[in-house]
Amino acid sequence: MTRIAELLLAAAISIIFLLLVFVPMEKVFPAKKGQKIFRRHWVLDLCYLLGQYLLWSGLVLWVLNYFSFWMDGLVPAKFRALVKSQPVWLQAVEVLFFSDLLIYWGHRLQHKVDFLWRFHKVHHSSEHLDWLAAHREHPLDSIYTIGLINLPAFVMGFQLEALAAIVAFRGIWDIYIHSNVRLPIGPLKMLIGSPELHHWHHDIERDAGNYANISPIMDKLFGTYVCPPQEPEQYGIKEDFPKTYVGQMLKPVVPGWLWKKLGEKRKAGTSTKIEISS
Amino acid sequence: MKYAKIIKPLTLMMFFCLVAVFIIYRTGGLNKYILKKEAAMQTSPNGGTLKTAKLDSLLKLRKSIPPKKKHILYSSKSAIMVDESQIIPDSLEKSYRLTPYRRHYDSTQIFYPLRQRKLMPDTTKKDTLKIKKP
Incomplete structure (x- = not known):
């Protein structure tokens, strides 16, 4: 089988699996009851999912592997030996703690610093949240996020195979917290992230809180934990943003002045067409 | 009402079962049932994968x-x-x-x-x- 066929098959299997996991949950325990499976812009989010499988995931992982090899040469061997002298469970706890800490602050920066927000707002531009919307992410944003999460493991030289189950759990749970599900888990929500918390992060306000994805402990620690009893009224961003896949891929990388110029040209072209046709 | 009482626990059970299956799959627990040629994840500490496919010598060396x-x-x-x-x-x-x-x-x-x-x-x-x- 060719590489493309393999990737297509993997994407198809993944979509079927994710449909099986999340659609029944979204139907039986909906957060927003009126939201349909094929809601507005679902095709756009499907493009993101397919884009990740067929185009970007290989590139993102290539960059991260390259980065990790580079880190291998940069970190002093003595430091690595010191880390390795600790029990494996302690190394694992350290890796997870520092990962959560880094991604928490990295995520807060994505919302504060305009340059990072350029890329991150692609993910926040979704006006409907469900398992499919979770995949809306710019590849450069992926490199930043996945790079930060993995940085402690890269620095410490920790082999994440030892945490394979946790790695897998985090992966699927991250999709779950975006799904259109409301399932109260009681006091457990202080330990593990839930859709009711992450939905508030996707509130239309840019700095709505809940920056930690998996465990809200960091939000509790740094005072950004938000958990009102109801769902947010509106998701998305307040800014104008393209509604097409290509537009959303290009907008963050094209300088503002050029984007404006292109927009003006497109508008002029459209008005000329209207004049001719009228 | 009765219908909801049955559907809700069934849906939850299916969700947690599928999540568990996913984790088992990603940790390599299903390799012997699904994959014939190579393990889905590295199983040895030095990063080698289980290989059973016939490869040419250069590929073997690599x-x-x-x-x-x-x-x-x-x-x-x-x-x-x-x-x-x-x-x-x-x-x-x-x-x-x-x-x-x-x-x-x-x-x-x-x-x-x-x-x-x-x-x-x-x-x-x-x-x-x-x-x-x-």
Whole structure:
């Protein structure tokens, strides 16, 4: 089988699996009851999912592997030996703690610093949240996020195979917290992230809180934990943003002045067409 | 009402079962049932995968070098079902075959020496191991 066929098959299997996991949950325990499976812009989010499988995931992982090899040469061997002298469970706890800490602050920066927000707002531009919307992410944003999460493991030289189950759990749970599900888990929500918390992060306000994805402990620690009893009224961003896949891929990388110029040209072209046709 | 009472626990059970299956799959627990040729994840500490497929000798030699692929924690949006190990080593190698000296632009060693030697153009023409030292 060719590489493309393999990737297509993997994407198809993944979509079927994710449909099986999340659609029944979204139907039986909906957060927003009126939201349909094929809601507005679902095709756009499907493009993101397919884009990740067929185009970007290989590139993102290539960059991260390259980065990790580079880190291998940069970190002093003595430091690595010191880390390795600790029990494996302690190394694992350290890796997870520092990962959560880094991604928490990295995520807060994505919302504060305009340059990072350029890329991150692609993910926040979704006006409907469900398992499919979770995949809306710019590849450069992926490199930043996945790079930060993995940085402690890269620095410490920790082999994440030892945490394979946790790695897998985090992966699927991250999709779950975006799904259109409301399932109260009681006091457990202080330990593990839930859709009711992450939905508030996707509130239309840019700095709505809940920056930690998996465990809200960091939000509790740094005072950004938000958990009102109801769902947010509106998701998305307040800014104008393209509604097409290509537009959303290009907008963050094209300088503002050029984007404006292109927009003006497109508008002029459209008005000329209207004049001719009228 | 009765209908909801049945559906809700069933849906929850299905959800947790499928999540458990996913975790077992990603940790390599289903390899012997699903995959015939290679393990879905690295099983040895030096990163080697289980190989049962028949390969030509060059490929065997290449695969005998422990690949420096690492497991990666994903961000919220990319729990990929496909095993990336089948993408990364090849794409990395292809890239370094095209630009064999790229490793020099920083001081870091990227590949193990054996692999590096294989990628250097001069060693593809003559076997440097056989050259006698003066």
